[in-house]
Amino acid sequence: MQSFEHLYNSRADYLYFMCQRLEESETRIESLFFDVWRRIHRDLIHLGEETEEKWLCRKLVEAHRQLHRRAPVEEVSTEAGLLAAVVSLGLEYRWALVLRECGSFSYLELGEILGVPERTVRSRIARARAQVRRYLEAHE
Amino acid sequence: MSLVDDELVSAHQDGELTREEQAAVSGLLQSAPEWRARLEDFQADSEAFRKLPIRELSKQTRTRVFQLARDDAEAGSDRRRVPRYKRRWMLLAAMVVPVAFTLLFFEYPGDTSRLYLKSDDLQLEARRTVEPSEFVQSKSWQSPALLGTYQADVEPRLMIQVDSEEPQPQTVQVTVEYDFNGDETVDRTEVYQPCKLNEFKGWERFRPKLQSVEGKFGNFDSGTVTLTMRAAGTIKTSGTPGEMVLPYLDLRSAKESSEHS
Numbered sequence: 001m002q003s004f005e006h007l008y009n010s011r012a013d014y015l016y017f018m019c020q021r022l023e024e025s026e027t028r029i030e031s032l033f034f035d036v037w038r039r040i041h042r043d044l045i046h047l048g049e050e051t052e053e054k055w056l057c058r059k060l061v062e063a064h065r066q067l068h069r070r071a072p073v074e075e076v077s078t079e080a081g082l083l084a085a086v087v088s089l090g091l092e093y094r095w096a097l098v099l100r101e102c103g104s105f106s107y108l109e110l111g112e113i114l115g116v117p118e119r120t121v122r123s124r125i126a127r128a129r130a131q132v133r134r135y136l137e138a139h140e
Numbered sequence: 141m142s143l144v145d146d147e148l149v150s151a152h153q154d155g156e157l158t159r160e161e162q163a164a165v166s167g168l169l170q171s172a173p174e175w176r177a178r179l180e181d182f183q184a185d186s187e188a189f190r191k192l193p194i195r196e197l198s199k200q201t202r203t204r205v206f207q208l209a210r211d212d213a214e215a216g217s218d219r220r221r222v223p224r225y226k227r228r229w230m231l232l233a234a235m236v237v238p239v240a241f242t243l244l245f246f247e248y249p250g251d252t253s254r255l256y257l258k259s260d261d262l263q264l265e266a267r268r269t270v271e272p273s274e275f276v277q278s279k280s281w282q283s284p285a286l287l288g289t290y291q292a293d294v295e296p297r298l299m300i301q302v303d304s305e306e307p308q309p310q311t312v313q314v315t316v317e318y319d320f321n322g323d324e325t326v327d328r329t330e331v332y333q334p335c336k337l338n339e340f341k342g343w344e345r346f347r348p349k350l351q352s353v354e355g356k357f358g359n360f361d362s363g364t365v366t367l368t369m370r371a372a373g374t375i376k377t378s379g380t381p382g383e384m385v386l387p388y389l390d391l392r393s394a395k396e397s398s399e400h401s
Contacts, residue, residue: 004209008202016197033201034208041209043223082188100154101189107156126150129182136185
C-alpha cells in the first residue's frame with residue numbers, strides 16, 4: 001500500500017488544480033482540499049481497488065458533496081467569467097464537466113466515479129456545456 | 141439548439157459517439173452552420189477552461205494537511221474506515237434482512253415454502269451427527285415441527301453449497317426424509333443424485349435432481365423434514381449451506397403457530 005506522504009507528494013498538485021476548477025472562492029478551495037486529503041488519509045486502505053486517479057476523484061467528489069452539505073453556498077455568483085459560469089452549475093453537472101475537461105476521463109470512467117450510467121454522464125456534460133454557454137452569453 | 145442536438149455535439153467533441161451517430165453528426169456539421177458554430181463555442185469554452193490560471197500549492201498547506209491527518213488519526217478516525225453512508229446501509233441491512241427473511245418464510249401463505257439449512261436458526265434446527273456407516277462423514281439438519289398443506293403443482297427443489305476439505309475430488313449425496321405427523325416414522329424418502337466436488341478450494345453449488353423416491357407427500361401435522369448430506373471424505377458447509385423448496389402452502393412452525401393462537 002502506498003504511504004500517505006508518497007501519495008500527497010505525487011498527487012497534491014493535481015487535486016489542488018481540480019479543487020480550483022470546482023470552487024471559486026479561496027476559502028472554499030482550501031476547505032475542499034483539506035477535506036479531500038483527510039478523507040484520503042482515512043480511506044487509504046481501500047486504494048488499489050481501482051486506478052489511483054479514479055479513486056482520488058471519487059474521494060474529491062465525496063468531499064465536495066460533504067462540503068456543500070456542511071456549508072452550502074448561499075449566494076449564486078453573478079460575476080462574469082468562465083469559472084463563475086462553471087461554479088454556477090449544480091453539483092452533478094459540475095462534477096461531470098470538470099472531471100471530463102480536467103481529468104480527461106471517458107464517459108464510462110466518469111459513470112463509474114459518479115455512480116451513474118454512461119448515458120447520464122453524456123447528458124449531464126451536454127447540459128453543463130449548454131448552461132455555461134448561456135451564462136457567458138448573458139454576462140457578455 | 142435542442143438538448144438532444146447539444147448532446148450529440150458535446151459527445152462528438154469528446155469522441156464519445158457511436159459509429160452511426162458519428163456519421164450523422166459529421167454530415168450535419170458540414171451542412172448546418174448552426175451545428176458548426178455550436179461545436180466551435182463548446183470547443184472554445186473547453187480550451188479556455190483548461191487554460192484558466194492555477195495557484196501554486198504552498199508549503200503551509202502541506203503542513204496543515206499532514207497536521208489534520210495526524211489529528212484525525214489521534215482522534216481515532218481509523219475506526220471510521222467504513223464510510224458513514226456505508227455504515228448506515230450496513231445497519232439498515234442488518235435490521236431489514238432478518239425481518240424480511242422471517243416474513244418471507246412464515247407470513248406469506250401463498251409463497252412456495254422453503255427451508256433454509258442453518259447451523260442454528262429457526263428455519264431448521266441443527267442436528268449434526270456422524271453416522272457409523274461406510275461414509276466418512278455425514279451431516280444432518282432437521283426442521284422444527286411443521287404445519288402445512290401439500291401443494292401438488294409445485295416440484296420440490298434442492299440447492300446445496302459445499303466444498304471438499306481434501307485435495308482430491310469427492311462425492312456428496314443428499315437424502316431427505318419426511319415424517320408428516322411427528323410419529324418418528326419416515327413417510328417419504330427422497331434420494332438425490334450424487335454431486336461431484338472438484339479438488340479446488342471454494343464453495344461449489346449444486347441443484348441435484350431426484351434419483352429415487354419412496355412414499356408420497358402428505359400434509360404436515362407437527363411433522364419434520366430431515367436432510368442428510370453424506371460424503372465419501374470430509375466436507376465443509378457454509379453458514380447457509382442450502383435451501384429446499386417444498387411443495388407446501390403456508391408452511392409454518394407448529395410451535396409458533398400454537399403460540400400465536
